[in-house]
Amino acid sequence: MQTLRRPKLCDQVARPIRWLLSIGIQFVWLACGVTYAADEFDSQILPLLRDYCNTCHSKEKVEGELDLQRFSSTGIVKQHTEVWEQVLHQLELGEMPPKDAKQLSNHQKQQLMNWVRKTLDEVAIANAGDPGPVILRRLSNREYTYTVRDLTDVDSLEPARDFPVDGAAGEGFTNVGAALVMSPALLTKYLDAAKEVSRHMVLLDDGIRFSKSDSAQDWTDETLAAIRAFYARYTTTGDAFKSIQQGISLDVGTETGRLPLNRYLDALQGRGDTANLSPKYLKLLLDALETSRPSPVLAPLCQKYRAKELVAADIEAWQNVLWRFTTVGHIGKVNGPTAWQEPVTPIVAKQELQWKLEGNRDHTLYLVATNAGDGDEGDQVVWERPRLVAKGRPDLPIQSIPGVVEYLESQRTQLIADSEDCLAALAVGKEDAPRESLAIWREYLGYGVSKLEPLLDRKIESASGYNFIQGWTGDNALSVLANSSDTSVRTPGTMPGHSIATHPAPDRASVIAWKSSAASVLRIDGSVVHAHPECGNGIEWALEVRGATATERLASGFSNGSKLIHIGPFENVRVEPEQVVALVIGPRDGNHSCDLTTVNLTISDGANTWDMAKDVSPNILTGNPHGPWHFLSQPTSQGIVNELPEPIATWRKGPSAELAAKVREHLTIDFPLTHPLLAVALRSFKPSIENVDLTARAPSVREVTIPAALAEGATLVVTGRLAATDSGSVQMQIQADKPTKTDSILAGQASTAQQKAQWSDNRLVTQHSSPIIANENSQERKRFETAFDEFRSLYPLALCYERIVPVDEVVTLTLYYREDDHLQRLMLEEPEVRELNRLWNQLRFVSDAPLKQVDAFEQLWQFATQDADPSAFEPLRDPLKAQAAAFRKVLTGAVPLQKRAIIEFAAKAWRRPLNAKEIADLQSFSPRLMLVRVLTSPAFLYRGEKAPQVTGAVNDWELASRLSYFLWSSAPDEPLRALAAEGNLRDPDVLAAQARRMLKDARVRRLATEFGCQYLHVRDVAELNEKSERHFPTFIDVRDDMQEEVTRFYVDMFQNNRSVLALIDADYTFINKPLADHYGLPFEGAGWQRIEGLRDRGRGGVLGFAATLAKHSGASRTSAILRGTWMSEVILGEKLPAPPPGVPTLPEEAPEGLSERQLIERHSSDERCASCHKRIDPFGFALEGFDAIGRIREADTKTVLMDGTAISGMSELRGYLLNQRRDDFLKQFSRKLLGYALGRSVQLSDQPLIEKMVQAKDHNIGDLIEWIVRSQQFREIRGNDRIINQPNVSLR
Amino acid sequence: MQNHQFARRTFLRGVGVTMALPWFESMQVWGDETANSSASDAPIRLCVTFSGNGFHSKEWWAKGEGRNMELGQVLTPLADFRDKLLFVKGLYHEEARKGNIHSSQTGNMLSGAPIASGGAIRSGTSFDQLLSQTYGRSTKVPSLVLACETSNPSVHKNYSMLYSSHISWSSPTTPTPLELYPALAFDRLFKDESSPEDKSVLDAVLADAQDLRRDISSSDRQKLDEYLDSVREVETRIANAGKRGELQGWRPTLDKPNMTRPADGVPQDVAEHMRLMIDIMVLGLQTDATRIATLKLNNDHSALRFPNVPSVQQPGHGIDYMIHHLLSHSDGEDWLRVNQFFMEQFAYLARRLDTIQEGTRTLLDNTMLMHCSSMMAGARHDNDQLPVIILGSAGGRLQGGRVLDYSGKPDRQLCRLFLSLMDKMDVHPPKFGDATSMLEEV
Secondary structure, three states, X not given: OOOOOOOOOHHHHHHHHHHHHHOOOOOOOOOOOOOOOHHHHHHHHHHHHHHHOOOOOOOOOOHHHOOOXXXXXXXHHHHOHHHHHHHHHHHHHOOOOOOOOOOOOHHHHHHHHHHHHHHHHHHHHHHOOOOOOOOOOEOOHHHXXXXXXXXXXXXXXXXXOOOOOOOOEOOOEOOOHHHOOOOHHHHHHHHHHHHHHHHOEEEEOXXXXXXXXXXXXXXXHHHHHHHHHHHHOOOOOOOEEEEEEOOEEEEEEEOOOEOOHHHHHHHHOOOOOOOOOOHHHHHHHHHHHHOOOOOOOHHHHHHHHHOOOOOHHHHHHHHHHHEEEOOOOOOOOOOOXXXXXXXXXXXXXXXXXXXXXXXXXXXXXXXXXXXXXXXXXXXXXXXXXEEEEEOOOOOEEHHHHHHHHHHHHHHHHHHHHHHHHHHHHHHHOOOOOOHHHHHHHHHHHOOOOOOOOOEOOEEEOOEOOEOOEEEEEOOOOOEEEEEOOOOOEEOOOEEOOOOEEEEOOOOEEEEEEEEOOOOEEEEEEEEEEEOOOOOOOOEEEEEEEEOOOOEEEEEEEEOXXXXXEEEEEEEEEEEOOOOEEEEEEEEEOOEOOOOOEEEEEEEEOOOOEEEHHHHHOOOHXXXXXXXXXXXXXXXXXXXXXXXXXXXXXXXXHOOOXXXXXXXXXXXXXXXXXXXXXXXXXXXXXXXXOOOOOEEEEOOEEEEEEEOHHHHOOEEEEEEEEEOOOOOOEEEEEEEOOOOOOOOOOOXXXXXXXXXXXXXXXXXXXXXXXXXXXXXXOOHHHHHHHHHHHHHHHHOOOEOOOOOOOOOOOOEOOOOOOOOOHHHHHHOOOHHHHHHHHHHHHHHHHHHOHHHHHHHHHHHHHHHHHHHOOHHHHHHHHHHHHHHHHHHHHHHHHHHHHHHHHHHHHHHHHOOOOOOHHHHHHHHOOOHHHXXXXXXXOHHHHEOOOOOOOOOEEOOHHHHHXXXXXXXXXXXXXXXXXXXXXXXXXXXXXXXXXXXXHHHHOHHHHHHHHHHHXXXXXXXXXXXXXXXXXXXXXXXXXXXXXXXXHHHHHHHHHHHOOOEOOHHHHOOOEEEOHHHHHHHOOOOOOOOOEEEOOOHHHOOOOHHHOHHHHHHOEOOOOEOHHHHHHHHHHHHOOOOOOOOOOOOOOOOOOOOOOOOHHHHHHHHHOOOOOHHHHHHHHHHHHHXXXXXXXXXXOOOOOEEEOOOOOEEEHHHHXXXXXXXXXXXXXXXXXXXXXXXHHHOOOOOHHHHHHHHHHHHOHHHEHHHHHHHHHHOHHHHEEOOHHHOOOOOOOOOO | OHHHXXXXXXXXXHHOHHHHHHHHHHHHHHHHHHHOOOOOOOOOEEEEEEOOOOEXXXXXXXXXXXXXXXXXXXXXXXXXXXXXXXXXXXXXXXXXXXXXXXXXXXXXXXXXXXXXXXXXXXXXXXXXXXXXXXXHXXXXXXXXXXXXXXXXXXEEOOEEOHHHHOOOEEEOOEEOOOEOOHHHHHHHHHOOXXXXXXXXXXXXXHHHHHHHHHHOOHHHHHHHHHHHHXXXXXXXXXXXXHHHHHHOOOOOOXXXXXXXXXXXXXXXXXXXXXXXXXXXXXXHHHOOOOOEEEEEOOOOOXXXXXXXXXXXXXXXXXXXXXXXXXXXXXXXXXXXXXXXXHHHHHHHHHHHHHOOEEOOEEOOOOEEEEEEOOOOXXXXXXXXXXXXXXXXXXXXXXXXXXXXXXXXXXXXXXXXXXXXXXXXXXXXXXXXXXXXXXXXXX
16 A cells, blocks of 8 residues: 655645635645646556546446546646546556456556556645535534533433434544534424423522432432531531430431541641641640640640540530530420520539439448539538438438438337237227337228329319310329310310310329228229320320328229220229229320320229219319319329238238238248338338538548448438538539549539420420539639630530431421531631532522421411410511511522523533623523523534634634534533633644643543544444344343443543554453453452453454454354454455445354354355455454454464465454554544544545654654644634535545 | 334434434324324323321221212212212322321322431322323323412421422422412413423524524535524424314314413412312313323311311301311311311312213213322321222223222232223333232222
8 A cells, every 4th residue: 555755845835825725726736836747647647548448437438427538637637636536446446447348557557546646646735734624513412412511510411312313424423514414303302402401400599500400309409418518528427316206206416517526636636637627626726725724624624635645535525514405496486495506504503412222232322522623712512411212211311320220120020020910900990909010000001091192273264275175284284184065076185075084294193093981892994095196105004092102003004096995894992991093194204295195983882883084074173172083193203112012912802810920921031121011110210310411621522321221212312512602613422432533523414305395395404413513603603604615615516407407396397407607616717608608598599498488387386276385486487487588589689690600601502702692682581591592592502613704713712612522522611711712722832732631631531432432333332232132141231341441442542642553452451340251351359440461362452342343243143244344444444345236145143064254255255246355354254263242262263364464363463454554554543533523524635634643653642633633624714715516525 | 122222223324314303203292192092082181189187087988889889978979979989998008107197198199109208308200290291292281280288398207298298299309399379270271381482592593593694604504504494494383383283183172261260369268279279170181281180189287277167066166176187186077077078179070070071971081080198097197098089980991880999908009009090091110109010900
């Protein structure tokens, strides 16, 4: 194959040529200073044509539609170079003259070919740099998609998915104007696609953004995610923490949003780096920790810091007692919290201290008074009335303890001695037993009076608006109600006609008691049904027979939804006079919401029957007690007591002397000092020592010992205070271990609980285990308050409420809650605060929250009217309405800003500045329609370029588009736009530098697919459906990866400026695990990896890509013809003649006993086909070592190429290409790249540029691309003067 | 699917893209029409109504067949329609039983999808909206989604209350916006709005093209003329759009609304509001402005009161002393009365549809009219079985006058019923919600 002479003169002469052209001379062949012998054509060439060609290609015959007779001079030849290129090609192929015609001698043939070549070269040089005829280009589907994605920054948009497939033209790419058509149907699709894109536009308070979703909810979620991501930069991440409300576990907040103390402390104390930490907070902390402070809280921290021993736990101890979290779903309601994170101050004037003693053993406890870490001045303390408290016995001052033990021991002896007498007396109701012992036994066994108090004493005249619902009430919803009507109503629990219902309080159970007037044997029948099972967690109940101290529990349990629970009937229940039958209804787990319970008791002694509902429901307000019925309450903590042990219980049911003896016997064996009998005995114990206060000077420790007999079930109770009323500060504690340090401050623990009556009114109460004891208004108190404030300002628990959407109330009111003042104050600089505010404004705007909030309020208010107090929310009504009104103004005010943003968008989409008329026109549309209009305009859909009068440079904006669509298939980015606006892009150096920059960018992937893959004809391998599943079941799963390999190969080549020869001889490629398995290559790890040493494994470059090998194969077999044709035409740029008519088709599968190669050889031996197949088949035979999906296999790969070179297999084919055919490959690649860059066919006048590219040193792709972007054809446009109907002149 | 795509692309390449397009597109449009049996039959419509908080625990039942069917007291307003009534018992949504009561139901009423908690909003596309993706292209409005109670945006027991207020979902994160205002619902059906917008855009881009044409070369002008001609032709098509109906075999019995546009705002009276919404829905179906309609009569966890409904328990008053939600807990006489009030609305809708003759059938016969609620009995909050009734015979494909009882049977997903109903309209997703097969009996 011949090469062109390098056209050295061309650059210098280009301008005069254009000047000449501009004055109307179309083709000037003398201008390059080359002169021709006018007679060469006449004397040498014309005779040859006349003798060998014109017999067929004459004016009359016009064989092959070719008339060579009309070429009577060199000038005419030069005007129709396309004809002569074809002539030359036919001569080179040896197709002409035909075999059966008169043949040219070798010398004549060479003479003719040389002349044609020379003449064509002259034309090429003369016209070098001609921009050529480029037809107005619509964006291809790919370009449209990429442009939309870049403009919106949303990579998932597929607006063109329903568009018809684009056609290819020019050099075989889908970016050539001629093939990019428009039709009404397509225009409608563009309109629909624009509407679709517009549905992804999010209108904001200050402009627009785009989302991958077209759902408003997703837009809100995206903004939420953006705010949370912002928060996460400075805060910790972690789990949600919960609060239980009405039996439902709800998130109060999350661990996310907390102050990440450890990282800061580590950084400040040299244990960690400051990456991702706030410089502002680092400085604040440093200042605080390095400054000595008098603060009793901060000073110890500074001290530890100086020793580099400060850890987060030191600070957390105080954070936990100085802060608390609340619920935010109702912030703003009456008595509600004011913030999520509220300060609490652990300072009291007096402290109740309790220590619960557990286990039947001796205890030693310490009463500790410390000086609270601020010196001892004024720290005289009083331990008020230290005493042991236990249920059912008098409080015992700790000073009286020794005497008590002595007393109990003597009582025990006496009770055993008197037991049979006492029981005998009790059995018959007589008094003939030792008086003191008898009293104890009587009380223990319940032969006494049960105290019925406190009775409910407030009347309810009408409940829930029904005057027939009346009853008695105490605090916190504690009540007993009666329905005197026949009608069942909701209050809101269900109350059937003539029923009694009761409701417990959170800390008190409701007790309905029937008092016996005489000793009797009863039949007791009861029922309980939870009247309001739709909410709350139900109730617990118990039915008991009670004496003064003894209680016998007949039954107990929990409510079961709305199911009626029958209790009993219990037969033969023995009661003494004054004993009571009690039905106890308590809140389950302290949760009393929705606990209304319908109850009844029917008691009969054989003669009389008492039916509570019947007796009480008509007139409950007659009195309490109501006949024998008493309505009272008891603490929920009071569980079942005094289950009588055997054999006492047996005696109690049926007294006899034998059983009494057994009781005595039992007591002699098992009668600990903790026995309830002795507890009864203790009731009459009179301590010889009155309760005495202890005083001490802090710091001090006082030891207290409590014997086992008194310990079980007892609590040591004492009140701590200062002796003086105006000074001092201490901390007072009961401790089990003797303290070692009494002159420092202790943080202790805090616990916060809700004191809740109904859901509209929840209050929080925080209790501290180690508060500072200081008097009101004292200096010391102020000092501590200051210290706590200082601490809190530096160490909030949380920096922000990261959850944002509160779910911490059963029905929330607040939709999005913002609390990030600590974050702003401690960590953020001004621009960050602005950014955060912007996001929050966006959230409110996108979510429409201020308007929705009005609906939320109205409904919450309605709910509250039914089972709570709606007035709690009343203060919120007007502010919410005002916010909604203000928001409506924001909505209106945002429109001009949105429009402004869309105009900015339009300038990017149209790839040029907009003029005033265009802006005014766009403004007349509503924002969303405005976007539709922008994206349907020809200014967006077409790459229009202004036609100059005279051929010359395109303007900067057009050049920016040329470059960006060449390299990125998309609109210019910001740097390109800036250069275009400055008018600098026309400088070729600037343009080349931009090309280099853009090649490094990830968007160059589009060049890889649109140019690279299309060039190799593997653009569609990922969608290749033709492979036989029977033969190649694995193909379908790996075809995407095959194409991805090629794409990645190109991306690497572009980004790293590699030689284009790598396409032939690369020793590396990019694969993932499935592809490695497909190739049989070793692979470790995951994802895509670059691997080396490919040549040794029989691959490397396009010859070994599964994509190219599979694409150029049949469905079930390889095809040496397809691969050979591809090699010849695509890689080497040879032009093959069309196959002769009537060629027999090959079977899809090779017949039995015939290899694929043999099949093809048999076909190619056909006389009519042989001439071409000799050229193409050998390339395919050399690649027979790969099967139809590109896997290596055993095969005969020996072959002789057309030019006589004998090769075997892929590696020798590669060697042949690199050595013998290197320039052909480079020329073909350059031609394709140039054709793609220009969007047209390459023409004769491009030959000099292509030659330059072929000769480029190292063949680096970046250099090739730079040659192109610097070229005239790339930077210039034909003027109107040159727009003639000139046929496209193609290059050989 | 892949084969289909492949075939289509190959086909386009083979024939030549420009030539193929108009023909291909028209194929697709008429393809939908022919899917519905004979082209001269009226299309089948779907209409779903919903009320929240379930029904009276003892009075939602039906026994027997056809005209002899016995009905529980809630259903007495439907006595006239017994032979067209399909009473379906025992179906449920597994996903609706997770989470809490109220707020975590309803949102998947028509999709059976899992529902997101913690204040997030994610459910599933409802089957009415799935149908509207197919049939929406054939009618002016893809679907009519109406409501008589405003939705509540707050969070209830960890679940957004948007769930309690939306049965139609266009996508998993988009509860289909509800139209509460009768006048705006009317406008949506009968006010021409999309074409003028398209036309304004086309006018503007035509002007752009003419501007551009001045600056470009003569050869580029030829290319741009393809665009200019296309714009002009699309404009002509829009202008002629109204005449397209002539090509179809079936014509709706009414081409313009036969009622005046309702007054702006929401009627004070609940009953009047519901009647108006029903009238508009009927009109939409009758004029073939839409084939899919849903009407949420109230929310689950509803705060509506019914002063217009006389109280049994407090004679002389309306039932205004308690909101719907709490009334549902009482299970009393007044609750029953309110249930009947809702069924009266449903019966009114059926009666309206039944008076419109479409060939040999009535509009009711050509419709699948379904009513449902998110729980069986408000007093129990139980959704192990959901109340569902259907009226109308889907153009003869659905047989009424029957009671189908699935309680105690396996695979009693409500989504199976939805698959059956979609089947009547020739839409066959391989699975829907938690179901993969239809109910054979339906």
